[in-house]
Amino acid sequence: MRQAIAAAAALLTIAAVPAAAQHRSEAEANSSGHCATISWLRVPGAERQDNSCLDELTTAGTVASGHTDKADWAGLTPAGLAVPSGVPGIQIDGYFPDTSTTNTNHGWQHDAQFVIRLPDRWNGGLVIAGSPGVREQYANDRAIGDWVLARGYAFAATDKGNTGVAFHRDGAAPGEAIAEWNSRVTELTRAARAVVAQRYFRPPSRTLATGMSNGGYLVRWQLENHPELYDGGVDWEGTLWREEGPNLLTFLPPALRAYPAYAAGGDGADRAHQEMTAAGFPAGSEFLWPFHHQYYWDVTQRIYREELDPDYDGAQEAGTPFCAPATPACDADYDYGSRPQSVRNAVSKIALTGKIGKPLITLHGTLDVLLPIGQDSDVYARMVSDAGRGHLFRYYRVEAGTHVDSLYDAFPDKLRPLTPCHRSAFTALESWLGRGQQPPPSRTLPRPVSATPESLLTACRLDS
Structure with missing residues (x-):
C-alpha cells in the first residue's frame, strides 16, 4: 500500500x-x-x-x-x-x-x-x-x-x-x-x-499511438483528428471528455459528497452507497474507495475544475481540499449541469466525438474507480458505434482491472494488472494492421479463476 x-x-x-x-x-x-x-x-x-x-x-x-x-x-x-x-x-x-x-x-x-x-x-x-x-x-x-x-x-x-x-x-x-x-x-x-x-x-513503415489515462485520451483524439499521421492506436483507459457529459466533473463530485457518509457508517451509509454506485462506482470496488478518496478524487476534481471552470470558486485557486458539502464554493457540491454555457464551451475544446479514422483498440478495467468504466469507455464505445466507425474498433473490458497497476501489489487476490492486457492489445493491433487478422470481438475478459499472481503478470488472452 x-x-x-x-x-x-x-x-x-x-x-x-x-x-x-x-x-x-x-x-x-x-x-x-x-x-x-x-x-x-x-x-x-x-x-x-x-x-x-x-x-x-x-x-x-x-x-x-x-x-x-x-x-x-x-x-x-x-x-x-x-x-x-x-x-x-x-x-x-x-x-x-x-x-x-x-x-x-x-x-x-x-x-x-x-x-x-x-x-x-x-x-x-x-x-x-x-x-x-x-x-x-x-x-x-x-x-x-x-x-x-x-x-x-x-x-x-x-x-x-x-x-x-x-x-x-x-x-x-x-x-x-x-x-x-x-x-x-x-x-x-x-x-x-x-x-x-x-x-x-x-x-x-508504421506509426502507432498508445497511452494510459490522459495518454489514452490523447490516442482517441489523435485518431479522430489526425488519422493521417497514424496507422492505429491502443487506448488504455482513456479519459472521456464530452460537452454534455459524462466527464470527470459529473461523477467525481457525487463521490466526494457521498463517500464520507458511507465511510462513517450508521443510518446514512446505505443511502450513500447507493449514491456512489449511481454515480458509476461499481459495487465490488468498495475496497478501493478509501485510497481513491484520500489520494485521487479530491485533487483531481479541483485541478480539472479549475482548468475548465475557474469562476466556480472566484479568485480562489482550485478550491478547498476535502471541504464539507454546503461549504461555500465546495467542489463536493459542484453541479456541472447547472454551470454556465461557458463551461461547456471550455469542454468542447477538448471533447471527443468517436469519429476515429484508423483502427483503435480500447481496454479498461471494470474496477477502475478514478475513471469508472460505465462513465467512460462504455460510453466511448457507444460513441464510436454511433459514429459508424465500429469496424475500426475493438473494446476489451478487463474484469478486476483498476486504474493504476501498483494497486495489484496491494490486492493481488482481488485485482488484475492491465499491463499484460495492453501488450496483448498491442500485438493484436500489429496483426490487424500487418496481416489483416481481425482481433477477437469486443468482450469482457474474465479474471482467470485458476490464475496465479505470476501468470497474471505475464498473460492476458483477448479471446477467452
Whole structure:
C-alpha cells in the first residue's frame, strides 16, 4: 500500500531527472559504428535537443545513466513486472518552444519537453505516447517504452506541454491547457517521424499511438483528428471528455459528497452507497474507495475544475481540499449541469466525438474507480458505434482491472494488472494492421479463476 500511495503522489507531482551520467562521445560513437548517425539528427521545430549514444535505452540502463526520471513512472506498473534489456541506441532529449515552466527535468525549467529513442536494431515502426495524469515525458518508460523498444520500435513521448497539479495556470482561457496536450502530441509525431527517417534513411513503415489515462485520451483524439499521421492506436483507459457529459466533473463530485457518509457508517451509509454506485462506482470496488478518496478524487476534481471552470470558486485557486458539502464554493457540491454555457464551451475544446479514422483498440478495467468504466469507455464505445466507425474498433473490458497497476501489489487476490492486457492489445493491433487478422470481438475478459499472481503478470488472452 505504501507503493500505491507513492504512485498517487507521483501521478500528480514532478521531480527533476538526475544529472546525465557519462556516456559515449559523438566521436566515439561515429568511429565505432554504434549510433553512427547521431551527429546528423535534428528534431524539426525543437528549440533544444541533446543527443546521447547509450548502451541501453530501456530503464535497465537509463535509471543509472540519468536518461529517465524514475519518480515519473513510479507506481504505474506492478512491482514484479520484468524489465527487458539489451537495447542500445540513440536518445534525444529536448523541448519545443513554449512559455510555461512547470517541467524541471534536466534543470531546464521548460515545458514541451520530449524524449525520442532510436534503437540500433529497428523493426521499422514508431510508437508515440503522451503522459498519463499530469506527469512528464518519462512517465511511460516502464509501462510502454521498455517493452516496445525491446520489440524494435522507435519510441517518442511528450510531457504534453504542461505538468503538475498547477497545470491549469497554463493557457489564456479555460480548456486551453488541456487542448495544448493534443497539439503537443501532434507536434511530436510529425517531428519524430522526420527524425526516424534521418536515422534509418526511410520513414517509419508504421506509426502507432498508445497511452494510459490522459495518454489514452490523447490516442482517441489523435485518431479522430489526425488519422493521417497514424496507422492505429491502443487506448488504455482513456479519459472521456464530452460537452454534455459524462466527464470527470459529473461523477467525481457525487463521490466526494457521498463517500464520507458511507465511510462513517450508521443510518446514512446505505443511502450513500447507493449514491456512489449511481454515480458509476461499481459495487465490488468498495475496497478501493478509501485510497481513491484520500489520494485521487479530491485533487483531481479541483485541478480539472479549475482548468475548465475557474469562476466556480472566484479568485480562489482550485478550491478547498476535502471541504464539507454546503461549504461555500465546495467542489463536493459542484453541479456541472447547472454551470454556465461557458463551461461547456471550455469542454468542447477538448471533447471527443468517436469519429476515429484508423483502427483503435480500447481496454479498461471494470474496477477502475478514478475513471469508472460505465462513465467512460462504455460510453466511448457507444460513441464510436454511433459514429459508424465500429469496424475500426475493438473494446476489451478487463474484469478486476483498476486504474493504476501498483494497486495489484496491494490486492493481488482481488485485482488484475492491465499491463499484460495492453501488450496483448498491442500485438493484436500489429496483426490487424500487418496481416489483416481481425482481433477477437469486443468482450469482457474474465479474471482467470485458476490464475496465479505470476501468470497474471505475464498473460492476458483477448479471446477467452
